[in-house]
Amino acid sequence: MSELLLEVKNLSVHYPVKQGFLKADKIFKAVDDISFTIKKGQTVGLVGESGSGKTTTGRALVKLAPITKGQILYAGEAITNLSLKRFLPYRRKIQMIFQDPYASLNPRMTVQEIIAEPLKVHFPHMKRKDRVERVSELLDKVGLSPKWRSRYPHQFSGGQRQRINIARALACEPEFIICDEPVSALDVSVQAQIVNLLQDLQEAHELTYLFIAHDLAVVEHISDFVLVMTEGKIVEQAEAEAIYKHAEHPYTQKLLSAVPVF
Amino acid sequence: MTTAQDPLLQINKLSITFRNRFGETSAVRDLDLNLGENETVAIIGESGSGKSVTALSLTGLLPAKPACEVSGEILYKGENLLEASEKRLRKLRGEAIAYIFQEPSTSLNPVFTVGYQIKEAIRAHLPKETNVHERAIRALDEVGIREPEARLKAYPFEMSGGMQQRVMIAMALACEPRILIADEPTTALDVTIQKQIIDLLKDIKQRRQMAIMMITHNFGIVSGFADRVIVMYRGEVVETGPTEEVLSKPQHPYTQALIACIPRLGAKKRRLTTINAEMIKQ
Ligand SMILES: Nc1ncnc2c1ncn2[C@@H]1O[C@H](COP(=O)(O)OP(=O)(O)OP(=O)(O)O)[C@@H](O)[C@H]1O
Ligand SMILES: Nc1ncnc2c1ncn2[C@@H]1O[C@H](COP(=O)(O)OP(=O)(O)OP(=O)(O)O)[C@@H](O)[C@H]1O
Ligand SMILES: [Mg+2]
Ligand SMILES: [Mg+2]
Numbered sequence: 246m247s248e249l250l251l252e253v254k255n256l257s258v259h260y261p262v263k264q265g266f267l268k269a270d271k272i273f274k275a276v277d278d279i280s281f282t283i284k285k286g287q288t289v290g291l292v293g294e295s296g297s298g299k300t301t302t303g304r305a306l307v308k309l310a311p312i313t314k315g316q317i318l319y320a321g322e323a324i325t326n327l328s329l330k331r332f333l334p335y336r337r338k339i340q341m342i343f344q345d346p347y348a349s350l351n352p353r354m355t356v357q358e359i360i361a362e363p364l365k366v367h368f369p370h371m372k373r374k375d376r377v378e379r380v381s382e383l384l385d386k387v388g389l390s391p392k393w394r395s396r397y398p399h400q401f402s403g404g405q406r407q408r409i410n411i412a413r414a415l416a417c418e419p420e421f422i423i424c425d426e427p428v429s430a431l432d433v434s435v436q437a438q439i440v441n442l443l444q445d446l447q448e449a450h451e452l453t454y455l456f457i458a459h460d461l462a463v464v465e466h467i468s469d470f471v472l473v474m475t476e477g478k479i480v481e482q483a484e485a486e487a488i489y490k491h492a493e494h495p496y497t498q499k500l501l502s503a504v505p506v507f
Numbered sequence: 508m509t510t511a512q513d514p515l516l517q518i519n520k521l522s523i524t525f526r527n528r529f530g531e532t533s534a535v536r537d538l539d540l541n542l543g544e545n546e547t548v549a550i551i552g553e554s555g556s557g558k559s560v561t562a563l564s565l566t567g568l569l570p571a572k573p574a575c576e577v578s579g580e581i582l583y584k585g586e587n588l589l590e591a592s593e594k595r596l597r598k599l600r601g602e603a604i605a606y607i608f609q610e611p612s613t614s615l616n617p618v619f620t621v622g623y624q625i626k627e628a629i630r631a632h633l634p635k636e637t638n639v640h641e642r643a644i645r646a647l648d649e650v651g652i653r654e655p656e657a658r659l660k661a662y663p664f665e666m667s668g669g670m671q672q673r674v675m676i677a678m679a680l681a682c683e684p685r686i687l688i689a690d691e692p693t694t695a696l697d698v699t700i701q702k703q704i705i706d707l708l709k710d711i712k713q714r715r716q717m718a719i720m721m722i723t724h725n726f727g728i729v730s731g732f733a734d735r736v737i738v739m740y741r742g743e744v745v746e747t748g749p750t751e752e753v754l755s756k757p758q759h760p761y762t763q764a765l766i767a768c769i770p771r772l773g774a775k776k777r778r779l780t781t782i783n784a785e786m787i788k789q
Contacts, residue, residue: 260665262657263660292697293697294697294699294700295667295668295669295670295673295695295696295697295700296653296666296667296669296670297667299667300667300668301667344668344695345610345611345612345668345671346610347610347612347613348610348612392529395529396527396529400525400527401555402554402555402558402559402560403554403559403609403610403690403691404554404555405554405555406610408554426668426694426695429694429695430554430609430691430694430724431554431724432551432552432553432554432724432765433724433726433765433768433769433770434553434764434765434768434781434782435553435554436724436768436770436779437768437770437779437780437781438781440770440779441778441779441781444778459694459695459696459697459698459701460770461698461772462770462771462772462774463770465772465773466770466774466776466779489772489773499699500697500698500699501772503698503699503701503702504698504727504772505698505701505702505725505727505728505730505731506727507726507727507729507730507731507754507769
């Protein structure tokens with residue numbers, strides 16, 4: 246039995262909706278009282294409707310979305326209310342691969358600078374030469390040429406930018422990675438390469454993943470356990486096999502029946 | 508119906524080269540491509556093979572010389588767009604050729620509400636439209652956004668990735684273009700919304716003439732939607748033909764290898780298949 250790495254209890258993220266001058270704001274429940282756990286070394290897939298709160302859930306775990314209610318335990322520690330300073334070690338251990346690669350890469354930094362930045366923050370004593378080497382190694386792992394290190398994000402294709410994002414997330418040897426649509430911008434071959442890489446790293450270092458994606462075949466392949474969300478709630482959660490064989494919730498059934506076949 | 512003799516768009520020997528202080532990158536070489544009236548062509552292929560830059564070159568959206576050199580011919584109804592003025596291209600971008608870009612953040616302005624942006628697009632392209640507000644609501648409703656009227660007041664950052672993508676689709680369609688260039692329009696959408704968008708595009712094609720150039724990695728969409736497929740690899744077209752033929756009897760080693768990599772529900776593989784360069788050498 247492996248131990249729990251992440252425990253999310255009754256998590257809610259609410260946003261105020263402006264109703265105009267003098268009127269009280271309404272609230273919008275982007276994430277509405279969800280609970281789930283992830284065991285160390287496991288991959289939990291998160292699927293669901295567009296706008297159902299998947300990204301918000303992922304962002305809440307790394308303090309990038311405001312938590313209205315609930316608790317998050319990481320390796321048994323409550324991390325919900327930590328100050329930014331005390332949260333810093335978790336910023337290394339927990340990484341996020343963002344959904345929109347362009348929005349999350351600084352357009353004024355070269356690829357070398359982008360990938361080296363977390364190394365500078367979390368390993369301040371690392372020598373420059375070692376950093377350059379580490380960046381080369383990471384670029385190579387995600388199938389990009391280390392020669393391209395001095396290029397800027399706009400000089401890459403969409404799928405190449407996505408891979409820069411992945412390389413950055415892997416830079417500091419994290420324990421837990423929130424992958425938000427990490428392979429949706431990639432052709433099926435590069436996608437397979439990245440998925441295999443994630444699985445190899447998982448085996449070698451007991452990494453844990455929360456894997457958000459729309460491609461149900463990829464989610465089935467990589468996940469041990471799957472969560473299904475609609476309208477801010479988790480409506481079904483089960484072992485990957487079970488969900489694909491006999492989905493219980495109507496939304497899950499609808500999702501599976503809409504998969505385009507070819 | 509497609510008229511093979513007289514395509515709406517005809518690309519001849521298109522080459523695109525980027526230059527910077529570290530040297531040259533040849534992104535596209537000698538590409539030929541036709542798009543007929545009301546035809547849907549899908550471009551598939553390797554990440555970085557030149558699909559997006561080809562789409563951008565059509566209306567002069569690539570960096571200017573000397574950073575980027577474009578040669579060949581792009582004929583739109585016989586007019587060579589590579590020689591058109593910026594003014595002419597701007598007009599075409601609005602009236603004839605609309606884009607859905609690969610990443611929403613590159614085309615939605617973060618400081619304006621999505622309602623403002625959709626309405627601006629409608630006003631610019633359909634000056635005769637009298638009820639812009641209604642039309643904007645309808646545009647959001649068509650792409651499956653719930654409570655469309657309330658959502659007009661949202662800023663892009665208040666929307667999920669898939670919602671931003673649908674806003675872009677709504678904006679592009681509101682302009683009633685002759686050619687729609689859709690660069691991975693459904694990557695951020697769950698399969699049910701994906702289906703809805705594809706059905707919407709099919710429906711619009713039925714109602715008014717619109718040709719579509721669809722760039723995608725999703726074979727499910729290619730097979731259910733495109734008349735013809737073009738396969739790109741390392742800056743070149745390696746295979747082209749009717750969708751059914753290419754998917755069922757791929758000729759080029761890259762296409763064959765690519766199709767073998769498609770992950771399938773219930774496959775139960777321990778590792779996914781990838782391509783290595785040796786497989787492609789002819
Ligand atoms: N900063 C914000 N302010 C207001 N509403 C927000 C904000 N961020 C997200 N939302 C809303 O919360 C809901 C959930 O968004 P989220 O991005 O988590 O969806 P998602 O499941 O990731 O969808 P997709 O699959 O389209 O990426 C959406 O309705 C979105 O509009
Ligand atoms: N401004 C630029 N400067 C230099 N090189 C560029 C520039 N824009 C694109 N490239 C390069 O041109 C090639 C083709 O890029 P393009 O964006 O067309 O790829 P793509 O086929 O759309 O890939 P993807 O599926 O990943 O989006 C890539 O190798 C990319 O790195
Ligand atoms: Mg999302
Ligand atoms: Mg592209």
